[in-house]
Amino acid sequence: MSNAPSTTATAPTGVVVNDFSLQVATANGSGSQTANNVLLRSIFRMGIPVSGKNLFPSNIQGLPTWFTIRASRHGYIGRKRELDVLVLMNPETAAEDALAAAPGTSVVYEKKLAVEKLRDDLRLFPVPFSELAGKLPLPPDQAKLRRLLVNMIYVGVLSDLMGIDPAEIEASIRRQLEGKAKAIDLNLAAMRLGIDHSAAAFQTKLPHRVERMDATTGKLIIDGNTASALGCLFGGATVCTWYPITPSSSLCETFIDLCAEHRVDPGTGRALAAIVQAEDEIASIGMVLGAGWAGARAFTATSGPGISLMSELIGYGYYTEIPAVIFDVQRVGPSTGLPTRTMQGDVLICHTNSHGDGKHPVLFPASPEECFTMAQAAFDLAERLQTPVFVLSDLDLGMNNWMADSFPFPEAPFDRGKVLDAEGVERLKETWGRYRDLDGDGIPWRTLPGTPHPKAAYFTRGSGHTELAGYSEKARDYVENVERLARKLETAREMLPKPAVEERPGATAGLLAFGTSHYGTTEGRDLLEHDHDLPLDYLRLRALPIAREAREWIERHDVVYVVEQNRDAQLAALLRDEMPACAARFVSVLQYDGLPLDATTVVDGVLSHRGRTGGAR
Amino acid sequence: MSNAPSTTATAPTGVVVNDFSLQVATANGSGSQTANNVLLRSIFRMGIPVSGKNLFPSNIQGLPTWFTIRASRHGYIGRKRELDVLVLMNPETAAEDALAAAPGTSVVYEKKLAVEKLRDDLRLFPVPFSELAGKLPLPPDQAKLRRLLVNMIYVGVLSDLMGIDPAEIEASIRRQLEGKAKAIDLNLAAMRLGIDHSAAAFQTKLPHRVERMDATTGKLIIDGNTASALGCLFGGATVCTWYPITPSSSLCETFIDLCAEHRVDPGTGRALAAIVQAEDEIASIGMVLGAGWAGARAFTATSGPGISLMSELIGYGYYTEIPAVIFDVQRVGPSTGLPTRTMQGDVLICHTNSHGDGKHPVLFPASPEECFTMAQAAFDLAERLQTPVFVLSDLDLGMNNWMADSFPFPEAPFDRGKVLDAEGVERLKETWGRYRDLDGDGIPWRTLPGTPHPKAAYFTRGSGHTELAGYSEKARDYVENVERLARKLETAREMLPKPAVEERPGATAGLLAFGTSHYGTTEGRDLLEHDHDLPLDYLRLRALPIAREAREWIERHDVVYVVEQNRDAQLAALLRDEMPACAARFVSVLQYDGLPLDATTVVDGVLSHRGRTGGAR
Amino acid sequence: MSATLPAAPKTNRIGLPKADYEGAKSTLCLGCGHDVVTKQIVTAFWELGIEPRRVAKFSGIGCSSKTPAYFLNRAWGVNAVHGRMPSVATGALLANPELIGIGVSGDGDTASIGIGQFVHLVRRNMPLVYVVENNGVYGLTKGQFSATADVGSTLKGGGANDLVPIDLCGLAIELGCGFVARSFSGDMKQLQSILQAAIAHRGTAVIDVISPCVTFNDHEGSTKSYKYAKDHEEPLHEIGFVPYFDDTVAEIPPGEVMDVPFPDGSVVRFHSVGRDYDPTDKDQVLATLHRSRTAKEFLTGILYLEPEKPSFASLLNTVEEPLTTLGEDRLRPSPGMLAAILERYR
């Protein structure tokens, strides 16, 4: 076995431009986040579609962490299973990572880790990172800072090896460390150290190159939770209650920051929003329901365990018809599961939440811009439909950095739904009842506490009630009420965001995805078409219950591949129930290993089904 | 309009023997319960199949209550929608009840209520109950007691009008009031007062008559909760934790009483079971899981709101693989709903409980004897499968009095499942891992805390873990683990109670029911066969996930009518997901008004579907 | 025909008759303590002349929790789920701070399933009159012991409680609650003064009212029966509440007097009944309470009072108007602002 590192290896056979997946392996809390974000942003600033995914442990310091940057001139920003470039900084995982790499993978690594002893079929770039860091002009007591700066050295190395413009790196560092002059200087020095070392040490560069293009103008680099928080801000949320839980915490924390800046009453200096860190999730949802009942736009954000805990009160909100917005940033369940991995595992529990009957509107944002727009839509829908509305994001969307379209300014006024003021009560007082369906759409009219009219008040209860909100155990009152609630869901169906559809002429089978399954699915679809001559139609579901358009689309296809990130094929189960006549057409393509869905899963899933069914289109 | 009461009405056109539905309308807390039970038991003692259903309000005193007794020489003991005999004692509901009665209904009523002013198409039997009660030999300060005894007067009246043997009434009173000599005497006096008055006042008796037959020998009159509690006693439950909630409370309260009698260690006088009234449902299930983890047979009983609250910990129990038995005595949801009405509304939430993926074994007892046997089976299954097991009863089964088959003594020893003692650990120590599938059935081996072997201990966590119970966030560990859990559910499928099947030669359609839907469904099936010439096969599902036998049965039928007591057709949804190829065959027949399912619902449901589909068999 | 006109009904300071403060007919058992408390609540709001529409009523689940339907029909009410009234009330009152919140709960609803939310409500000092109708049992589920049942108190069917009770007043004081009272549904006058003072208090006001369950816990052997409470009640003081709008001097018997003023100008006047008791001295209060527990005394009165304690609403420093009424103009930043924010993500 030759242990020669790649400096002496043969030159790269072919150069690949703007199409690679790069993974940096470090330890949690080692400060690599800044370096990785600088890397990401530099590529973005060079006009190349890019995304960054942070694979971090459920601990605070010391455990392995991997950051993956995907650049794609084709615009693919989902996770790619195959890695092209590795940066190995963590002694704990270096061997395992190196051994798992595909032959030919380029590996930049801390020289001491001696990866060359393990493999001779990789392109190896050993770098004496800690030695280099020792050269940084720092007083000896700044060992910790030195450890941080090591990370910026690999940024420099990659700049040289891959052609990332140092000017963009510099600009990114300046932006990232906004105003901290000393830190900026040190980081720039570290970067240059990396560039210089690499330039001298490696004549042969990486086959994966970065070249300027123009595909990111006007785009953002942003995570979904920030986008959702912005949606709440622009959507007029005034009450936010939360209990910290990964991966949802940053949604509310960002909302707090945004409110500190944008929700201060100019006259009095007082807050235009009430934000409460509750004692637990049951209290958060209780407060949201109280606020929604009083007439505020209220939301909470949580993840699976929080949804489980909220179940009783969510059912209460459904039956009492109180507007509420619940962001579920999904992580891997069941139970505590893998708190720092991604999953689409709460589809079923959210749509059918609580005991007894009940179905709830669920929105599926697939991108930061949809987090922004759907957050706003959720408040409109919750107030219009008078019911809890779920926004189902996930860790991948919520916490990772995505290249995103810019966010449109919302021109439409808030839809506050059917609220009667004193005048309205006066006008309707003979016919109005809190739970009476005056319009045939299943949605009753409500009044807000405090409305100055002696007939405006009503009583809210989670037990049986009449149209006039009186207590009732009568069979007929109950049946009429829950049938109206079912009718209301049909009304919702027409109001919810419509599916996004892409057709291929002649395709009789289609792929159906939602949320972040979009990325692997669309990329897989392209691969199926180009590499396997298998064009497929595509529908991205944007809400539950499914729209008429989605039903019709499904009816038009012989086979519908339902792509989900959970074991139990939860969406497929709901679709089979919605469309029994089409139940057998649904073929599940599943990934549930906690990693974002990749195109290979989709390609393999579809092809293996084709194999099973004879390969017919 | 003639106001003539039935004493002057024409004689009954035809006598109907042992086939009627009788309803007594009183007020809650008025003490009619004793009288009604005496009535029920007297008919039972005369050898006639009978059941009693109490329709009571969610309050303690003063609101309307209806008690229905159904006697049927054919053995039908489900609810009958059509009532033959009314006893109207409650001024609050008399008019409404009378107006709702079908023409020809026999009505016994407190004379003061003047029902004759409302209808002339009923058989009317006015009785001056309070006047008669005045004649009872009671001191004047015993007004309350007098109000109670009024109820025994209507028992006497009905005895005379319907032919209920006074000797059996007397025996029933003696049994009901066991040992309370004075109370027995007074009740007997009240009964005789009723008999005598009726004999004198009404020459024409009721067309519905009671005649001795021999269909109840060896049978019991018992409610499902008592039967379940007995099942827990004989099933070896040693830890019971609970939080009161209608309609489940009596299950645990009976268990407490049974333990006081049968679970006292003869040597020490100390308890052989720990029973805790917890502070809420989250604590109850937490304690059950703690006890199950330690190796005890532990259970809790609750209803829908409790299940919602328990969701987080149920998912924990699933993922950590801890035995637990949860009785859900269902009531009407969503939310607080109708706490004193019945429903099968928790099928979905129980089977798919909690966030993330997860499916749980659910047993469906349909009778007291199944409450008894399935309670025991649940402990065996929970320990064998190492997972929470649900026993899904409902208010109708749990709280009403049913004629039931006697309970078989359980001869088999407890199945404590795969537990390794010190010796076992020693033997397997090289291969054993807490979550390792040594047998290929998805079920690992566990050790109990305290086992004296240095390698016996392991750590239980709701987060990701390896086969050796170590913490893990690795994709492969996670996937292998949840796939094993899925495999375990397949093992469960084969172990769970098999469906009960009844075939009709040549039938290509079938009825599928579960739990208390059994009664209305089988009666409806007979009606469909006899009155509409429509023989149908029948399958009663006894557990989820469904057995192979049930799948095959479904595959053999073109149309499967799935009868459920909920709005959302929850079981049908699960079946469609289980058997996509058959999804379109499932036709739902639903009743969700809080009343026990009746045969008319089934007949109407099937016929209207037949109408829709052209009436083909 | 000659007939005198019916006398115009008596009205309060905002011109409303008492009937406008009543609710639906109670469905509780005849004689239930809770119905008595309901009446006192009606009277308190009426006497204070508070517009019914400004009141928001909250409860959990239980017989006690049904009562908000039985008072102030013209106020909005929420019958939440079991034990979660505090969070629902908190959300509503944060959303609309103009509402005057009153919550009614039971000992099961508060001390058992709801103790967590109770603790955090008190910790936040959310302005809410929190009445616990304490009967030591779960009435609505037919008489099981709750967590406030005393050691040795028996169930109707026999069986004595052997777990130490949670003393909600002691707990609230220890948690820093600024208004903690205990009363008895049989002591209407005292309860009335306490309720009025509680309504004036701008923070969480905990009132633990012993309110006997005549159906399940009013027997010999119960320590929450009418008889037991009557026999053992020990008022700490007589209480007079003088609302800010009242210039008449409160009619109080002679004796030692201590006035505690409220920020709005109302005054709670304590008239000693022989005891040396200072309701503003926390340690003395707790020690007295503990002694009384051992002595099986049933102390009533405003046990602890600290009217100036900052409430959660003030800590959050939200605008004075209801958040519910704010429109796009106040809530939605401008297009330019959106552009500026997004610039950070390029």
Add this chain to the structure above:
Amino acid sequence: MSATLPAAPKTNRIGLPKADYEGAKSTLCLGCGHDVVTKQIVTAFWELGIEPRRVAKFSGIGCSSKTPAYFLNRAWGVNAVHGRMPSVATGALLANPELIGIGVSGDGDTASIGIGQFVHLVRRNMPLVYVVENNGVYGLTKGQFSATADVGSTLKGGGANDLVPIDLCGLAIELGCGFVARSFSGDMKQLQSILQAAIAHRGTAVIDVISPCVTFNDHEGSTKSYKYAKDHEEPLHEIGFVPYFDDTVAEIPPGEVMDVPFPDGSVVRFHSVGRDYDPTDKDQVLATLHRSRTAKEFLTGILYLEPEKPSFASLLNTVEEPLTTLGEDRLRPSPGMLAAILERYR
């Protein structure tokens, strides 16, 4: 080659080396207070010579709640869900009363989401050593304030807490807990004695250990930092724990001494450090605690001790052996008995 044999490892009274009491490698941050507490737990069980397999470890969710995996590998452990450790522990210990239970929780796990179960655990006096590793923040979710954060304490990123903290010790004492201690992960000797005494106590033993979060709450402005705790710690006494099997006299400095005996013959010996403090006088204890809060003193020691309080296990009066081992013979009534029972339903 000449080499001396390695010295045989030191063993405890049941002959086990300390290594047999250790756990998996910690994954907490370097310097986290929780790791220090872990070490003391290892030492305590080792010194007391308790068989590891007899110990049952419990926790909720949080950095602190991870620690049961880091001690006593040979004991069974349960990492439950957030805030629900008390119920899971209760169930396990009722099922098998031979187990010695120790629970480790965080301030978020206990005082926020878990306060309800904490209150009821204490109320039941379920035998369990309940260690709260209190750092005033949610470590695992990156440093938000918990319900024990002091007023005025700041977050790392700025922002001060303005809600009054829940004092878990004050609460436990008010609820009648028989063993309430507060300590500091930096005061290893005291913590060791407290842990040993707690393990000997047959009821709930609450130990609130200030255990700094070096990553999120160890800065200037925090009142739960190492520096703040060190600077403000005020031990109430020195504590010596003399286990029942130990006949050597505990080494204590001269001064005033108070011995509190345990039912098993162990003794907790308090050595006054100048203060007049009686840990068995509840009112004095509470008043001292309240005064110290106002004075911003950080009192440590066994604040309150009442070793004879009956535990839940004894109230339930279950058999002494584990319920888990009982078979059909003890649990299943006879066929005749079934027949007799059923006869009642005919």
